[in-house]
Amino acid sequence: MKNFRLKFFPISKVHLMILILFAAAFCTGSLLGKTTGQLLPDYGSVSASSENTSWGLSFQEKGKRPIGNASIEELKKYNAYYAADTEEKIIYLTFDCGYENGNMPKILEALKKHQVSAAFFVVGNFISDHPDLLKKMIQAGHTIGNHTMTHPDMSFISSMQGFQKELQDVEKLYQSATGSSMPKYYRPPRGIYSPVNLSMAKELGYKTFFWSLAYVDWYQDKQPTKEETFEKLLGRIHPGAIVLLHSTSSTNADILDELLTRWEAMGYSFGSLQDL
Numbered sequence: 001m002k003n004f005r006l007k008f009f010p011i012s013k014v015h016l017m018i019l020i021l022f023a024a025a026f027c028t029g030s031l032l033g034k035t036t037g038q039l040l041p042d043y044g045s046v047s048a049s050s051e052n053t054s055w056g057l058s059f060q061e062k063g064k065r066p067i068g069n070a071s072i073e074e075l076k077k078y079n080a081y082y083a084a085d086t087e088e089k090i091i092y093l094t095f096d097c098g099y100e101n102g103n104m105p106k107i108l109e110a111l112k113k114h115q116v117s118a119a120f121f122v123v124g125n126f127i128s129d130h131p132d133l134l135k136k137m138i139q140a141g142h143t144i145g146n147h148t149m150t151h152p153d154m155s156f157i158s159s160m161q162g163f164q165k166e167l168q169d170v171e172k173l174y175q176s177a178t179g180s181s182m183p184k185y186y187r188p189p190r191g192i193y194s195p196v197n198l199s200m201a202k203e204l205g206y207k208t209f210f211w212s213l214a215y216v217d218w219y220q221d222k223q224p225t226k227e228e229t230f231e232k233l234l235g236r237i238h239p240g241a242i243v244l245l246h247s248t249s250s251t252n253a254d255i256l257d258e259l260l261t262r263w264e265a266m267g268y269s270f271g272s273l274q275d276l
Contacts, residue, residue, distance in 0.1 A: 052155040055082070055191030055210045065238045066212055075210075078198035081276055083212035084240030089268045092242045092276070094119040094209065096147055096187065097126045101220070103253035104133060108140060110256040116270045117141045119209075120247070121187040124149035124170050131177040138178060143273055145185035145209065146170050155194040163200045185209060185273060209273065211244035213237060218246045226255055234262060242273075 057066040068075075068082045075081060084090065095107070097120050111118055120142055127134055138144060148154065149169040157163045167186065174182035186206040188197065193208075201208050215232040217224055224232075229251055233243070245252045260270075 051196075052192065052194045055188075055193065057212065059236055062235060063238055065240060066236070068210065068212065075198075075208075078195070078208060079202045079206070080198050080208035080210065081242065082210035083238075083242050084271075084276055086240040089239050089266070090271045091237065091263060091268050092119070092240075092271050092273055093245070094121065094145075094187075094211065094242060094273070095245050095247045097122045097247045098147070098151060100126070100130065100133070100247045101250065103247055103250055104130075104137075106253040107247060107256055108137065110260060111142070112140060113257060114260040114264070114270070116260060117143065117272045119143040119145050119185065119273045121145040121147040121185070121209075122170070123147045123151050123189075124173055127170065127173040127177055134174075134177055143183055143185065144174065145183060145187055145273075146206070147187050148189055151189040153190070153192050154188050154197050155192050158196070160200055160203070163197065164204060167201075167204065167206070207273075207276075209242060211242045213241045214244035217249040217252055220248065223249060223251045226251065229255055230259070230262070233259060234266070237263060237266070237268065 053069060056069050058068075059066040065083050070080075070082075072081070072083065072085050084092065093111075093116060095118060120137060122134070122144055134144065146167050147170075148166040150166065152166065154163065154166065157166065171182045174180075184204075184206045186201050186208050187210070188208065191210060198208055213233065213236050215224065215229065217229070237243075245256075
């Protein structure tokens with residue numbers, strides 16, 4: 001028998017690079033095949049991980065309702081809203097309340113002066129830190145909504161148990177502070193949501209509220225000027241608007257009286273979320 005020797009041929013850098021790219025392509029294709037082949041949970045044929053998104057708006061025409069990520073009709077099946085479907089000049093004023101930063105007295109004073117009933121979506125710490133203020137807000141006729149206990153990205157909470165806990169912990173604080181049950185109004189933190197979340201909220205008896213008008217007002221070290229505020233909030237107001245402001249904003253507290261006056265001069269009146 002003859003002796004055989006393996007012969008090794010020199011491989012050029014070009015050949016080596018081709019082999020590496022081929023191997024990488026093979027592995028990537030195999031991985032993608034496994035990923036796309038997974039069965040997704042049956043939530044109306046929507047996956048929580050594939051449909052997570054932040055609420056967004058596109059303003060097409062001055063004085064007209066902007067286009068949202070989802071339409072009024074699409075949201076309705078989840079008992080969710082971003083504006084009223086109306087040509088009536090009515091505004092639904094809402095605030096997100098993580099911290100009030102000493103601004104609430106001015107805000108409540110302006111609302112009282114104009115006889116406006118607003119909705120305040122509170123985080124758990126707001127109730128813990130200001131139970132007396134909370135009761136004052138309720139006595140003044142304002143609605144308190146649920147903005148979750150810890151303000152997380154709710155779209156990544158995939159279990160009903162975890163989702164429910166974020167809302168129920170706030171409900172318990174509200175019950176303890178007021179002796180009453182909390183209204184079933186919910187606003188997703190930072191507007192991040194998924195259809196699965198909306199379904200969960202509906203199953204828990206909640207109505208979800210997004211918005212059709214807001215502006216960047218929450219950075220404490222970069223508060224908008226009065227002129228910037230009026231440009232956004234007067235120029236983009238429209239019939240049936242759900243307006244979102246933040247109680248942390250000193251600008252909002254300083255201009256709210258004048259803002260309400262100017263909206264009224266434009267022919268607008270104010271409604272309550274209960275009307276929706």
